[in-house]
Amino acid sequence: MTTFRTNLRDLRQNLNVNTVSAGLVAAIFGCTGPALIIIGGATNGGLTYAETISWIFAVYFFSGLLGMYLAVKYRQPISAAHSIAGAVLVAGSLTHFTISEAVGAYLVAHVLVIILGASGLIDKVMKLIPLPIVMGMIVGVMIRFATDMIHSVTVSPLLAGTAIIVFMLSTRFLKKVPPVLTALIVAVVLAVVTGAFKVQNVQDTLILPQLVMPAFSIDAIVSIGIPLALLIICTENAQATGVLMAQGYKPPNNAMAWKGSIMGLIGALFGGHAINIAGPMTAICSSKEVGEKERRYAASFANGFFFSTFGVFASLVVPFVIAMPSVIVTVIAGLAMLGVLINSLKTAFSDTKFQMGAFFALIIGMSGITFFNIGAPLWAILGSLLVSFLVEKDHFKAKAKENAEAEKMKTLKKGKVETTA
DSSP: OHHHHHHHHHHHHHOSHHHHHHHHHHHHHHHSHHHHHHHHHHHHTTOOHHHHHHHHHHHHHHHHHHHHHHHHHHTSOOOEEOOHHHHHHHHHHTTTSOHHHHHHHHHHHHHHHHHHHHTTHHHHHHHHSOHHHHHHHHHHHHHHHHHHHHHHHHHOHHHHHHHHHHHHHHHHHOTTSOHHHHHHHHHHHHHHHHTOOOOOSOOOSOOOOOOOOOOOOHHHIIIIIHHHHHIIIIIIIHHHHHHHHHTTOOOOHHHHHHHHHHHHHHHHTTTOOOOEEOHHHHHHHHSGGGOOGGGTHHHHHHHHHHHHHHHHTHHHHHHHHHHSOHHHHHHHHHHHHHHHHHHHHHHHHSSSTTHHHHHHHHHHHHHTOOBTTBOHHHHHHHHHHHHHHHHOHHHHHHHHHHHHHHHHHHHHHHHHHHHHO
């Protein structure tokens, strides 16, 4: 509690143009494309507009609270959001199950994550996976943000090309202004001037969230609940963990999982499918461009604040989200990811160990494959581990020896401290 209060007290001086703008960019990314997936899924599933707004409220308001809490608690740029892959999974399932049955499956999914997180199993598993493989997976999964950024130039040369050029010029000449923020402002202004930003069907009344009574169906639990729990642990949280490790942090893996799913239990009662740690947004908030390492947690706090605000005023803000040209979101997300991608590449291939495993993690992650409703991040880890076990078995022995020596040194230091005390 003392650490939390200290971090909260320091927060004000760490909220500056760099951290707030990073949080804003992350929020714009998370509140546009992912929100549109929910809107599309709700429409296909036959949900009412009020139920759709309640779903959006649940995943953004409560994930915002979670992000603010975790960022301050652990003084790390941990951003929370909903699972994009989970939203796609649920969108397809709502044509077969009622919203009440879906909510029952959400609750079961979060209970499973809480059990695994509280048991300490998640942290133990993550420690066994070689860092180069984790970094290879991060690059493979997130490289699409960079490639989509380049492709956006062919879609809208004016908007995307201008944003990229402004980013480069700002990096060169405006050292005190975050280049992503400059690029975003110029792109939005240009979109307004050229008429690409068109707002329609503006709402003037605030729609309140609705409680949804759960109904438990075995079929829904098997089709939605179990895959959703695996997505939260193996896809969403794993990405964020890798990003934080790439930037030199020691993420609290178990706490991120079970605390996220406790918040997810509450959000589920309002129709929210999942609340977890967000890989892409954590990447944006943890990049070196945000500022000094110990100050970057303020970016995730700002991200969480914007998320919660978006959730509360979802019925009023959604029309503006729909009006945002997708090319702007794409190019800004790509620019914000550059630092993380470069740093992850360095970490993945700077060591002589696990090079083959790291490479397969990269290409499996890039493939975007999906089996049993589980996405590429998990298969990138499992596939690359199999490759390394077959080709680089000696590296695991060396890693085990290093871990044993590290534990021995840790025990000795702990013994010295206790003796001194």
